[in-house]
Amino acid sequence: MSIVSDSAHLNDLTVVKSVSLTSALEKELERLILTGELEPGVRINEIHLSNRFGTSRGPIREATRSLEAKGLVEVVRNRGVFVRRLSVEDAVEIYDVRAALFGQAGRLLAERMTDGLLAELTRMVDEMDAVAERGSFDDYYPLNLGFHNLIVSSCGNRTLLAEYHRFVNKLHLFRARALVQGGGLAVSNREHRAMLEALASGDGERAQVTHWRHVALAKRRLIAAVDGHARND
Amino acid sequence: MSIVSDSAHLNDLTVVKSVSLTSALEKELERLILTGELEPGVRINEIHLSNRFGTSRGPIREATRSLEAKGLVEVVRNRGVFVRRLSVEDAVEIYDVRAALFGQAGRLLAERMTDGLLAELTRMVDEMDAVAERGSFDDYYPLNLGFHNLIVSSCGNRTLLAEYHRFVNKLHLFRARALVQGGGLAVSNREHRAMLEALASGDGERAQVTHWRHVALAKRRLIAAVDGHARND
DNA sequence: GTAATGATAACTGTCAACAGATTGATGGAT
DNA sequence: ATCCATCAATCTGTTGACAGTTATCATTAC
Structure with missing residues (x-):
């Protein structure tokens, strides 16, 4: 070395x-x-x-x-x-924290939404749909990352933003991370549309739920992928 | 040495x-x-x-x-x-993060609740009620802290626990912290009862909402106290 | 061949000293 | 009296060295 x-x-x-x-x-x-x-x-x-x-x-x-x-x-x-090396349990715990933070960001953002931001977020989801159809994960990943970042960056809470990034970064220490990144592009983007609608409605509670659920479902996909992988070993 | x-x-x-x-x-x-x-x-x-x-x-x-x-x-x-010196804006931001984390803890705990824990939490709320009637804040504060700590400690997510503590600790750096600690003992404990019921029902979603709201209302009380204090200056 | 042992090398924990930056004071000019 | 330049004192940034611990590996005994 x-x-x-x-x-x-x-x-x-x-x-x-x-x-x-x-x-x-x-x-x-x-x-x-x-x-x-x-x-x-x-x-x-x-x-x-x-x-x-x-x-x-x-x-x-x-x-x-x-x-x-x-x-x-x-x-x-x-x-x-x-x-640091992250275990599966660590990664799952982080998803819970991330879901909580992301849900909160969604609520805050819904209550301070602007037309310009909504247009930009909509554009991103449209683009992701196009890429998801082609099934190109390498193109989808940065778009997805940018979409989430824009939401949390725009929610108006810098403390929340910093914490969110801290935990997203920590997930890089999880070896089996690649497992979950592959599947469910179209499914994931359907959740994005639900988030968009909630944000557009200005209903903070509803936005929080949809945003929280989006990460919670990602956590489920992670667990399923890990279990499947373990069975195949 | x-x-x-x-x-x-x-x-x-x-x-x-x-x-x-x-x-x-x-x-x-x-x-x-x-x-x-x-x-x-x-x-x-x-x-x-x-x-x-x-x-x-x-x-x-x-x-x-x-x-x-x-x-x-x-x-x-x-x-x-x-x-580090925390501004009012910093403290408010922290309350949002804390609400998100505490709500998540409530959800997780509701889904793994035990009778023994419920009994202990109920006992603590009863005790707080007794103390709140006497209006003795110095006695109420440690009970309140212990109640919240027990919830987060029991939720089964050590990452979440560590983060929650980090932010509660950070609030000590807020000079005007004492402002919010005084008021609303009985009100606060009424919220505790709502949390208890949700936890007992095993409904994660409902527990998350009640726990989130408890901190969100505390944030409102903080803002109101700060505003009132500013007017009185 | 394997396990215990002891010497050696490599690495971390801590310290003391030097170099550069900042602060505050002093003194002079206006 | 005020402002500015200069200088000394203080503190931080960084370094190199020493002490104690851990890891490596060859040697020996079985």
Whole structure:
């Protein structure tokens, strides 16, 4: 495992001196973890990292403590820090939290909806329908992500937005994540339409229910996929 | 290594060598912040702390980075770390998140309710009623806290539990928090009874709504209290 | 061949020191 | 009296080094 490779990303950041080395390192490590370049379970060697980034171990330790609080890594005394590995149970728990947050975002958004936003969201769902017919998951995924992000970003609660992102990010640590991403494109987008209608109606309660249910059903699909996969093993 | 510090709490922890100095410091700092011994807005001086606890600055810096990720302090480059200060808007946002999480906890709990737990929760509400009649807030507050904690702790989702606590803790950073704590004891406990009935019925949807509404109404009381206070100024 | 053992290497925990930035004070000019 | 420049003190950012712990691996005994 030769971690001795140059990181262009970090160099970009270190040029800007207004950002501390620690936070730059933290962002870079987070990127490495979320993109999967640092796989769940692997140990993060402080000395290797300090060589790789040309810094001392101090800032790296600070960055990893921050990542630990964010739940992306695990620190074991005298043994090191490990990229956190999510079990199926962890992932299911996260879906519950995410459903709660997303439902709340839907409620808030319904109560402050604008015509322009509704048009944009409708356009996205139409586009997803078109892509879903072709069954192209690689095209569907970013659209789906953007749709959800736009909803939560527009709900007017920055705390909620930050928390939502935290949990969506954490799902990247779940190895079997790819299982659930494949199926049910058309089904999922039908739920999107129900959400749209609720948002358009301005009924917060109804919006909360539809948004909550959308994630709850995704959780069901995850569980079903995992069970199916386990049976096939 | 003689740890010459005024903090009995810290000494308790350092005796156990399985816990790193950093995490012991973090717990202690968190305690100081949540109890208000370190007030919102004040700067945390690394050198003073290292003298106080008899350590070097390294572990303290690591602990503060962790607290930053938890949202309890704010780090400003080259200026230091400050105990985070929550605005009214921040507090309101947190209530929304808390409502979402608490509602979800109610749903999960309703679907796994036991007779013993229901009896215990009922007992607590009865006790709160008795205390509320006397209008004794100091007695009501810990009971109320315990009631909510028992619900979230019993819902079976540890991730949700951790997040819920995170946000309840963050509310300690809100200076005007005391405003909302005083009023509506009897009203609040009437909402508790509605929650109890929903939990007893085993209807997850209904439990989620009642639990969500309980926090949403608390948020309204907070806003009303803040507005009233502003008018009286 | 396998398991216990002990030496060695590698790594983390902590510390003390240096470099750079910020703050506040001092003194002079207007 | 006010404003600005300069400077000293204080604090943070970062580094390199040392101590203690864990992991590795060859050796030995069975």
